[in-house]
Amino acid sequence: MRVPSLRLPGRGPEGESSEGRLTGTVRLDRRTKRLCGRLEPGDIAVIDHVDLDRVAADTLVGTDVAVVVNAAKSISGRYPNLGPEVLVSNGIVLIDDVGDEIFDLVREGKQVSVEGNQVFLGDQLLGEGILQTEESVSEDMETAKEGLSVQLEAFAANTMEYLKRERDLLLDGVGVPDVRTDFNGRHALIVIRGYNYKEDIDVLRPYIREFKPVLVGVDGGADALLEAGYRPDMIVGDMDSVSDDALRCGAEIVVHAYADGRAPGMERMDKLGVPAIPFPAAATSEDIAMLMADEKGAELICAVGTHVTMVEFLDKGRGGMASTFLTRLRVGGKLVDAKGVSRLYRQDMSISALLLLIISALAAMATAIAISTVGRSFVDVIADWWDGLIFQIQRLFS
Numbered sequence: 541m542r543v544p545s546l547r548l549p550g551r552g553p554e555g556e557s558s559e560g561r562l563t564g565t566v567r568l569d570r571r572t573k574r575l576c577g578r579l580e581p582g583d584i585a586v587i588d589h590v591d592l593d594r595v596a597a598d599t600l601v602g603t604d605v606a607v608v609v610n611a612a613k614s615i616s617g618r619y620p621n622l623g624p625e626v627l628v629s630n631g632i633v634l635i636d637d638v639g640d641e642i643f644d645l646v647r648e649g650k651q652v653s654v655e656g657n658q659v660f661l662g663d664q665l666l667g668e669g670i671l672q673t674e675e676s677v678s679e680d681m682e683t684a685k686e687g688l689s690v691q692l693e694a695f696a697a698n699t700m701e702y703l704k705r706e707r708d709l710l711l712d713g714v715g716v717p718d719v720r721t722d723f724n725g726r727h728a729l730i731v732i733r734g735y736n737y738k739e740d741i742d743v744l745r746p747y748i749r750e751f752k753p754v755l756v757g758v759d760g761g762a763d764a765l766l767e768a769g770y771r772p773d774m775i776v777g778d779m780d781s782v783s784d785d786a787l788r789c790g791a792e793i794v795v796h797a798y799a800d801g802r803a804p805g806m807e808r809m810d811k812l813g814v815p816a817i818p819f820p821a822a823a824t825s826e827d828i829a830m831l832m833a834d835e836k837g838a839e840l841i842c843a844v845g846t847h848v849t850m851v852e853f854l855d856k857g858r859g860g861m862a863s864t865f866l867t868r869l870r871v872g873g874k875l876v877d878a879k880g881v882s883r884l885y886r887q888d889m890s891i892s893a894l895l896l897l898i899i900s901a902l903a904a905m906a907t908a909i910a911i912s913t914v915g916r917s918f919v920d921v922i923a924d925w926w927d928g929l930i931f932q933i934q935r936l937f938s
Contacts, residue, residue: 566650581603584606585608588610590614597627599733609642609669611637615680615684629674717794721754721792723838725837735845755774780805830867
């Protein structure tokens with residue numbers, strides 16, 4: 541396969557060391573979410589992410605990375621995951637299945653090169669894999685659809701297991717911690733940095749102004765709120781993808797802990813000197829945010845960036861997503877998904893419609909002036925003023 545002729549984003553021609561070869565700074569991490577915080581435009585990202593999901597891919601695209609080298613298979617065939625299509629459609633070179641050894645062969649910050657399906661450190665071959673294109677991703681996605689039935693059966697089994705483990709939390713709210721944030725009788729806006737979250741927040745601005753809901757950011761959702769100009773009232777999550785600035789913004793912090801009580805996120809909060817409350821649960825962070833809002837008396841829960849379709853559930857690639865299904869059954873009576881609102885109603889106005897509105901307004905004003913006595917007198921005054929101005933200008937040059 542042939543690599544398309546590309547230049548590294550944010551760099552000049554020096555980004556290409558030779559025809560068809562891309563050179564850039566390598567950054568490595570087995571956790572894609574953690575790596576994205578260190579990536580800069582034009583970098584070569586080395587990840588270890590089986591079945592790359594769309595949220596991770598969107599984040600990689602947002603960093604303006606040039607190349608993504610995956611030690612694992614971006615599409616394993618278990619189900620049609622959405623991430624690889626996002627990368628290749630945005631012009632990012634994706635090389636798959638290069639092998640785990642690449643993490644031992646190169647250090648972060650080194651200059652490496654990519655040519656075809658091979659990765660080099662100088663003249664040393666670090667690994668070779670599969671160069672993904674739009675065509676190859678499409679073929680793999682079609683094959684992966686055959687695995688949906690197996691994944692759906694596993695998803696159903698996991699849902700039953702989760703129901704047995706977290707029955708008290710789901711049915712009676714047992715284990716929800718006491719918090720100072722007041723949800724009672726108010727709306728709660730829960731923001732996850734997921735699919736189309738920016739568009740959804742933008743559409744909800746009039747709603748936020750009018751109802752002033754409790755603003756809850758789930759991990760990186762707190763940064764999404766700050767970027768949109770809002771300060772979160774509460775931040776919920778395991779604290780691995782939220783910035784220090786967000787954690788210090790004054791919001792109440794609820795750290796998602798494992799069911800056995802272990803809470804790695806509390807260590808980070810201790811280092812920052814920010815008080816936090818642990819919430820042990822086997823559910824996902826977005827689920828415990830919804831369960832907390834429901835248990836604390838929220839009148840309505842509006843969700844931004846959450847997962848609503850079967851493919852989105854599976855695209856997360858985690859057994860814990862079964863909790864999301866059950867959580868929606870629990871809070872469904874008061875849950876509104878912002879994705880539906882943004883698709884149903886958009887505030888965008890076309891340029892042609894705006895011009896037509898302006899022309900109509902001017903025509904109406906002209907008609908009103910023409911048919912009224914006051915309007916004709918006003919026109920006469922303006923005409924006399926204009927004649928006087930022309931006369932004065934002519935005297936200056938005569």
